[in-house]
Amino acid sequence: MSAIGTIIGGIAAEIGATTVKRLIEQRAGKGAAEIAGTVIDVVATKAGVPARELPELVSTDRKRVEEAVMAAEADGPELLELWSRGLEGQFALMQAETREGFWRSFWRWGWMYLLAIFWIWRIVVLPIANAYAVVPIETIDVAVLLTLTSWFMGLYMGGHTLKELGKNVAALAKERMHR
Numbered sequence: 001m002s003a004i005g006t007i008i009g010g011i012a013a014e015i016g017a018t019t020v021k022r023l024i025e026q027r028a029g030k031g032a033a034e035i036a037g038t039v040i041d042v043v044a045t046k047a048g049v050p051a052r053e054l055p056e057l058v059s060t061d062r063k064r065v066e067e068a069v070m071a072a073e074a075d076g077p078e079l080l081e082l083w084s085r086g087l088e089g090q091f092a093l094m095q096a097e098t099r100e101g102f103w104r105s106f107w108r109w110g111w112m113y114l115l116a117i118f119w120i121w122r123i124v125v126l127p128i129a130n131a132y133a134v135v136p137i138e139t140i141d142v143a144v145l146l147t148l149t150s151w152f153m154g155l156y157m158g159g160h161t162l163k164e165l166g167k168n169v170a171a172l173a174k175e176r177m178h179r
Helices: 003-015 018-025 029-047 051-060 062-100 102-132 142-156 159-177
Strands: none
Touching: 003 018, 003 029, 003 051, 003 062, 018 029, 018 062, 029 051, 029 062, 051 062, 062 102, 102 142
16 A cells, blocks of 8 residues: 555544545555545545645644545545446446457457557667668658557547547537638
């Protein structure tokens, strides 16, 4: 657990904010770290400071931190509900991709690895290879890689992302035509 988590967990235990204490002190896996980080961020927001300044605030204005922890305690069930809905969505997506079969979901992770290979080639391997090559190897234009990466992100994040972008561009063009 982080130092900030230890501090907030201790304060939560002292003032009886059991939900905040339990969420911060969970130790099982990445999910527990994410929810603990979210709780710490909520406490920091309620205290009006960035999370990294919470330890300093405890020493200067402990009452403000205690009030922020109690306010976060009130939001605890809502945070748990949002977090569990996110997990359910991830699980549903995984099940849907499993039902579709290997080749129907292949494009997602296939493109991820292909783009990773392209970027590693362009940024790491190619400069080293060209430093020692007698005849330099032609580079892949970074703009092309950015375009491919943007297309993939738009498709992977859902066609709605591209659709909304298209709607916004069309509305802007229409607005400028009528001026």
